[in-house]
Amino acid sequence: MQEAQTYAALLRRRRDDLLDELAGIEATLRRLEQGRFGVCECCGQAISRDRLMQFPATSWCSACKRDYEQRRGIHHTDDAT
Numbered sequence: 001m002q003e004a005q006t007y008a009a010l011l012r013r014r015r016d017d018l019l020d021e022l023a024g025i026e027a028t029l030r031r032l033e034q035g036r037f038g039v040c041e042c043c044g045q046a047i048s049r050d051r052l053m054q055f056p057a058t059s060w061c062s063a064c065k066r067d068y069e070q071r072r073g074i075h076h077t078d079d080a081t
């Protein structure tokens with residue numbers, strides 16, 4: 001059935017997204033334990049408290065994230081990478 005393949009593809013993509021998110025959360029917890037939480041991995045500046053409250057698993061400050069997205073031509077900022 002064609003539809004089953006479509007749903008399977010959607011479910012796999014969703015699963016992969018969640019696994020990526022989980023890996024990001026695990027990495028952030030490790031940074032927290034090592035005292036490196038809240039520091040941008042790109043520029044080394046402190047990530048703002050507002051951003052950390054909104055995206056606690058982020059490893060980039062909003063400026064680096066924005067630069068990255070502009071370079072890649074991405075125009076949304078709603079994920080936490």
Ligand SMILES: [Zn+2]
Pocket residue numbers: 040041042043044045060061062063064065
């Ligand atoms: Zn940065």
